[in-house]
Amino acid sequence: MLHQALAGIKVLDLSRILAGPWCTQNLADLGAEVTKVERPGHGDDTRGWGPPYLQDAEGEDSLSAYFICCNRGKRSVAIDYATPEGAARIRALALEADVLVENFKAGTLRRYGLDYEALKALNPRLVYLSITGFGQSGPMADKPGYDYVFQGMGGLMSYTGHPDGQPGAGPLRTGVAVVDLTTGMYATSAVLAALLRRHATGKGEYLDIALLDVAVALNANQASNYLVSGRAPQRSGNAHPNCAPYEVFRCADGHLILAIGNDAQFARFCDVAGRAALAADARYATNSARIENLPALRQLLADVFPTRTRQAWTDAFDAAGVPWGPINSMEEVFAHPQVRHRQLVQAAEHPTLGRVPMIRNPMLAGAGAPPCAAPPLLGEHDAPSPA
Template identity: 35%
Template sequence: MCAGSTLIIRESCESAGTRPSRDKMLLRAVAATRFAGTLRPGARRPPRLLRAQSSRASARPGEENIKPLDGIKVLDLTRVLAGPFASMILGDLGAEIIKVERPGYGQTGPMSQSPGYDSIASAVSGMMHITGPEDGEPVRPGVAMTDLATGLYTHGAIMAALLWRAKTGRGLHIDCNLLSSQVACLTHIAANYLNAGKEAKRWGTAHESIVPYQGFKTQDGYLIVAAGNNKQFARVCKVLNLSHLSDDPKYKTNTLRVQNRKELLQILSQRFSEKRTSEWLGKFEGTGVPCGPINNIQQVFSDAQVAHNDLIMKMEHPTAGKVVIPGPAVRFSDFKINKPTPPPLTGQHTAQVLREMLGYKDDDIEQLLKAGTVCQNKQPLILSGVAASQSQAQRRTRAQGDTPREGCQSVARHPQQGSNPRPTPQQAPAKPTAPLHKIMTVFH
């Protein structure tokens, strides 16, 4: 990260010649969907990641909606999920996201030039080894946990670097990679091996050192019970009408329950299978025993608490129509996150970025377009004079175009809320002297 107010985020990209899966494209679309925002009067208004407006996370009456990262620019050329996920969070906090890619194993070392994928890092880091049924094969987690963890670590590292800069006046270079992020998440698994030489194994939904602490099949589904101490175990036995088990010498302590795990779980599993999930949850209500249903995705988004936490957002996309996406995990007391608006599509703002950020004149932009060096969306070139006369509403709803032609560059910029005047050609910065291909690599 440089010493100014521009951050550079780098992340590994997919191998050359491969196409992203539909799921990954949707994940990127979710991340790209959340940009917008406002700043104090007279300041440049940064785009930020769009979320549904929280009913409770609103600014105080009479105060502006000032966010922690207002005025911070993020140069993000990442792909897939880890980098964009970090940028998404930074954008939620007010940063302007503009878009750099490095290998997924760190920037030095024997694997530094290997392509970084969530599934590979999950395997190499040991996460896949400890995931899956006890007697089964290793299992890849259902979501890209390594990518997501890396994004969260990156977000936290950037926030720390900003504080470092405020205290020292110096910037930092951050190396946050997939492998390191996932190995760091091994926590007690890593500690058990490093200190006691204990190799980890797969436990399915169970806990290796606490019993009962796992999922159970019911008459119509599954639930999970986490009895973390002897008192909670006694309450489980009472709910199941198996109170004699809590007094059984074989199960009096957790150590004994772990030793006699198989026999105890057979008894508990049989009893749980006799009633429906909702019946058991009702019986556990008020007992102080942690438990809950193992929901499918439909059940997740039908949950009243999920709706209450504003975790479902809706927006209208100009080509896809109504789009529903997950909301933010965190809400804040003194500022709100904006309602979602459509993300820009590829090539929509090529001319705007070349003109306003790199200082190119309209004639130069036209020549680049004709030569195929850059691409513009399927619309007439928006020259500076024409753009200045566009309505504020038009500026807010600019949409991206189709995928650019092979061999040319295109620029997509997230929409900005507000109507700060665009700089005229006289106000634009001097045209950079660096070769065009070096400048344009930031838009790959």
Template identity: 45%
Template sequence: MFTIRRFAKLAVVFNNNARQQNLRTKYSSTATTTTITEHTQPNKPYPLDGIRVLDLTRIVAGPYCTMILSDLGADVIKIERPGSGDESRKWGPPFVKNSKDSVYFLANNRNKRSCCIDLKHGADILYDLARKCDVLVENYIPGKLDEYNLGYAHISQVNPAIVYCSITGYGAVGPYAKRPGYDVIAASMGGLLHITGAENGPPSKVGVAVTDLATGLYAHGAIMAALLQRMKTGKGQKIDVNLLSTQVASLINVASNYLNAQKEAKRWGTAHESIVPYEAFKTKNGYLTVGTGSDLQFQALCDYLNIPHIPTDPKFINNAQRVKHRAELISILSDIFIDETSQHWMSLFENAPFPVGPINSIAEVFDDPHIKEIGLVKSLSHPTGGEIKVVGPPVTYSDSSNTARTAPPLLGQHTDEILRDILEYDDAKINDLRTRNIIQ
């Protein structure tokens, strides 16, 4: 009896292995790709080499924008308040070893130089710097910098060619213009929290400040476009970017559903409103997210799961029907996925033609062999903290550099260097400014 059972078990394993091999052969691609990384061509030029950015931003959206510019080679001069600096320096714990700076600050401020100037009493220094800069980025409440004579009207008189980018919570006009803005507030008012979270649960904040990040990306793109236009006209201009408008624009299909079909959105957890299956499934030891964006991909999924009859069922024959009969189909798939580990399924789906991946912890993300192979994490030497690690730029160029080069600066680390080398202030003037607490 034992022998018969053991033989039957071996036969099942053999048949499953053979089926998996047939599926891998059926769905695997023979195409080859060439991956371009920053290491393929050493000493490549930086696209923004020679561009100087006057950075009057704090927190996330603005610093993220200017960090992208710095990765591309721009000389970013981070203007900070003497004594305290960027508020995110205090957003800890955790903090950098042997430093008062938070590790949060490390995430958005590499490749920059810190120069401490009191904006209220140091407008003349800012004018001198603006004359030497191509771009100014700021994220104060509209009108605040005008009080210090540092708004666009004043700076453009000093340098008509400067690209002046204002990042605000709600823009320069409208009833909310004077309100302070944070990511989670814009995400709340812009609908993101309403559509995020478990289907029958409360609204939920996204795990990172995606509204800030999207705003920083929009600002970066707008600055690049304005620099291109300046090449044609020789003139600078003012750019207004704000969190709320960015968030509403980022609603994409959810906004389109409402504007064109008057369909109000709801929370779906990990599921997709318009595509089924497209969500996370519980496995024996974790969760696996599977997406099938076409009928062919759904058929392939069912082949891999050894349920080839499912795609022929009229209830599941196309995506519209699968959406209609979502609960029944998800129940069928859930009962299958729960029986094996995430590792088992990922091994089975290795060459599958549909997107699939485990829900990784952060530790698992950085232990992932692909993340390691592409060298996304960079080590930098911090002035006081020793070696620190940052996530480098996700974009690579065939003929240009885009890299993390220097650690985020200490508060006021480069004040004297900038005033001396760029503005040619002598030691007597620098010492006088420091004595009057205008600089640090």
């Protein structure tokens, strides 16, 4: 089973917040033994990023919902790496580790003899992953950075939001830390590739993953559009830059997403909408023409959609094979029959906090959700002090 693919792999997790923990949670979900090193008395910053918190009956032990989302299946030990004793403990753990993940500012761990070169001398098979804002070199390598900064700096916010002249115009960030999360996924892939290469060479590797690099790569087709055309993408609200109509429309009693990906789908939509002539109109017959004439097309459709309820539209779309989607609340998401069928919500039992609800890792889809361990309390797996 995939959830045991990394059984026997030991991961030393010195990361905190989201990008690093997202990576190491993926590794834990795939069966690795992940030991999370946290600052004594404080721990990962996200332990305090609440409310909401999950608490025990006495209100003594607690986990923030934010911490829960990216730290399941890990052990927690409290070590101050800045002390000689703490650094020695880290080195001892690194000696037995297959992977080390850290996201301190470039050069921080070198001051304590915990950088890659120092630990490589002890453990040549170690895969050492550093996640930073700007990478290990360059004019900004010494600067910290958060997801929000890179959503702006990497270009994402320049074309996200309503166009100028419309109500609420201006750049917007995404509703989740998408650069952090994507960095965690790129980091996971890099670690798995390094482990595969180590299997062939017997040697570890140093991995330098930067949030800025990920933010730029995340632009995907928008970046490609710019590089090919020389024209910067503009804010287009809910509209797609390359497909039309591909956006949100208001029905008589709510909203839906119309997602037309080709001309045949547009023709079927026009039949459903009672506007078959639009599919033959040179202004709208092809996707390129629809993009060129999108303001006029958008107004036509804005007049058509309010003539029916959302259910009436979606029933007709399903029958005709027209792509559409709802805009669900969280309550609707987790009540959806397909979400329930895919078992996307799972829970683990914690000895003091009881049932801890979590989202199943999409890599582990299939029949039967594999068991998982709850996120740890701070220092939960420290060895007991000698009597």
